[in-house]
Structure formats: C-alpha cells, structure tokens
Amino acid sequence: MRARTYLFAISLAGTLGLASVASAHDAFRPGAAQQVQLGKKVAAELRKQEHVLPSSDPRVQTLRRVARRILATIDEKDAIWEYSFDVIDSKEINAFALPGGATFFYTGLMDRLKTEDELAGVLGHELTHVRKQHWAYAYADSQKRNLGLSIVLMAARANQALSNLAGFTNDVVFELPFSRKHETEADDGGFDTMVAAGYNPQGLADTFDMLRKAIKDGTPPEFFSDHPDDKNRIKRIEGKIKLAGTNFPPQILIDYLGK
Ligand SMILES: [Zn+2]
Known part of the structure; x- marks a missing residue:
C-alpha cells in the first residue's frame, strides 16, 4: 500500500549528503543508510503536515504492540532499519512503509480492521517492502529506464544519478510503483x-x-492503484494456508472495536 497524495515537494538537499557509495552490484540503488535517511526525513515532514494520533490512542498502541510481536521474530542482526509506527487521522484506507522502516497507517484502514491478525498481515506485507528494499530497486529501475543507456554507460553515470538523491522530493518516494513481483x-x-x-x-x-x-x-x-488483481492474491494466500496444512490459532479480535 502506498500513498499517492503527498505531492508537496521538499528538497532534501544537504540532508542526504551528495553522491554516496552504492552497492557494488547495482550502482543505481540507494544504499541502506540512504534509505533510512530518506525515510526519516519524509516521515518527519508527514508528522508535521498530517494529524498524527498521540501514543495514548488505543489504535497507536495496538499497532505498535502487533509490530513489536512481528519484529521480535525477524532475524536481522546486520540490518540498520529504523522502524517507527504511527497512525494518521484520515479516512483514507491506506498504509505504507517508507524506505528504511518508518511506517504509517491511516485511521480509515485501522478502523476497518477487525482482528490483530488482519493488522499483522498488512504490517508483515509493508515490513517486507522495507526489508527487501523494494523502493530502492524500483528507484534504480526507474533511473535506468529514464537514462536508456547501455550497461557500460550506466556504470559511468551511476554516481551522478545517485547524487540526484540529494534533490529528492517526497513524490519520488510515493510515486514509484512497486512491481507485481515485489x-x-x-x-x-x-x-x-x-x-x-x-x-x-x-x-x-x-x-x-x-x-x-x-x-x-x-x-x-488508495492502495488499489498499486494492488491490482486482488482476487488472485486472495486465492494465492488461501492456497498457501491450505498447503501449510496447519491449524492456525483463532484470530484475535481487536479490543478497540466499538470506539
Ligand atoms: Zn505492497
């Protein structure tokens, strides 16, 4: 799920530093540290511009509790992701994770979730986008497409392209679609x-x-623009459940229902 509505432009010049070292196998892909920096910067802007619910709100507490339970199972000893979990007061039915780990849910989605298991599913989906660095791959792909250069020329231009990260705007983060594969x-x-x-x-x-x-x-x-073909996705997930052949625990009703 992604937001597509944040078209306010903030220059990140000076925040990200200029051309940084990119990974050896894809010089166009922003590194983990850059992703964290970018995500934190955009998250800070969102917290200023949107109505973010206080930590005392039961929806925020539920989101963070479920997130902690999920993160406790993830073995990431070398990862540098900086996770944060906030709820934006908005009717929009959406949730998204920024590169690097800052994650936002909208009340429009939170209020429709009936169980912690539903919340855990969305969280697990979004955190996978972070951990697999999907945004950074999408960014690298878009750069290469835009340049339309040969492989050899690409390598030469890679440092230059990454230096443009310094001029990033929020819409670069929100407008890049994830591929079906991701x-x-x-x-x-x-x-x-x-x-x-x-x-x-x-x-x-x-x-x-x-x-x-x-x-x-x-x-x-909102997220439907990025998640077409949902009938097939439901079928696919239900196929995986059958394949697992396990009796999973009953779903946990969210305790702030009736709010
Ligand atoms: Zn997604």
Missing part, C-alpha cells in the same frame, strides 16, 4: 512473518477481501 514477495513475506509471530494468515486474505468490498461500497482504497 507485491507478491511482500505478500509472501507478510504471510511468513505473521505465521512466525503466531498469527492466523487468514487475516491477510480477509484484509484483501475487505478492501475489495470497500471498492463496491464506493470507497476505493
């Missing part, structure tokens, strides 16, 4: 992490179903 990978990662954390993966399928129905109700979720 979305499938995020579904799989979400499935695996929520199961490892003791949640019922049916929650992930239920969330997609809820979102599909929201379209029929005339409130198209």
Whole structure:
C-alpha cells in the first residue's frame, strides 16, 4: 500500500549528503543508510503536515504492540532499519512503509480492521517492502529506464544519478510503483512473518477481501492503484494456508472495536 497524495515537494538537499557509495552490484540503488535517511526525513515532514494520533490512542498502541510481536521474530542482526509506527487521522484506507522502516497507517484502514491478525498481515506485507528494499530497486529501475543507456554507460553515470538523491522530493518516494513481483514477495513475506509471530494468515486474505468490498461500497482504497488483481492474491494466500496444512490459532479480535 502506498500513498499517492503527498505531492508537496521538499528538497532534501544537504540532508542526504551528495553522491554516496552504492552497492557494488547495482550502482543505481540507494544504499541502506540512504534509505533510512530518506525515510526519516519524509516521515518527519508527514508528522508535521498530517494529524498524527498521540501514543495514548488505543489504535497507536495496538499497532505498535502487533509490530513489536512481528519484529521480535525477524532475524536481522546486520540490518540498520529504523522502524517507527504511527497512525494518521484520515479516512483514507491506506498504509505504507517508507524506505528504511518508518511506517504509517491511516485511521480509515485501522478502523476497518477487525482482528490483530488482519493488522499483522498488512504490517508483515509493508515490513517486507522495507526489508527487501523494494523502493530502492524500483528507484534504480526507474533511473535506468529514464537514462536508456547501455550497461557500460550506466556504470559511468551511476554516481551522478545517485547524487540526484540529494534533490529528492517526497513524490519520488510515493510515486514509484512497486512491481507485481515485489507485491507478491511482500505478500509472501507478510504471510511468513505473521505465521512466525503466531498469527492466523487468514487475516491477510480477509484484509484483501475487505478492501475489495470497500471498492463496491464506493470507497476505493488508495492502495488499489498499486494492488491490482486482488482476487488472485486472495486465492494465492488461501492456497498457501491450505498447503501449510496447519491449524492456525483463532484470530484475535481487536479490543478497540466499538470506539
Ligand atoms: Zn505492497
């Protein structure tokens, strides 16, 4: 899920430093440290511009508690991600993780989630985008497409391209679509992490179903622009549940219902 509405432009010049060292195998891909820096910068802007709920709000507490439970199962001893979890007060049915780990849910989505397992599914999906660095890959791909250069020339231009990160604006983060492949990978990662954390993966399928129905109700979720073909995704997740052949624990009703 991504937000596409934040088109306010903030220059990140001077924040990210200029041309940084990129990974050896893809000089166009922003490194982990750059992703964290960029995500934190955009997150700070969002917290200023949006109405972010206080830590005392039960939705924020629930989000952070479920996130802690999921993160506790992830072995990332070398990772430098800096996770944070906030809830924006907005009717938009959306959630997204910025590069590097800053994660935002909208009340429009939080208020529609019936179980912690549904929340865990969305969280697991979003955290997989972070851990697999999907934004950085999408960024590198877009740069290469834009340049339309040969491989050899690309290498020569790579440092120059990365130096443009210094002039990044928020829309670069929000406008880059994830590929179908990355979305499938995020579904799989979400499935695996929520199961490892003791949640019922049916929650992930239920969330997609809820979102599909929201379209029929005339409130198209923002994230649908990036998540087409949801019928197949639901089928795929349910196939994985069958394949697992396990009796998963019952879903945990979210305790702030009736709010
Ligand atoms: Zn996604």
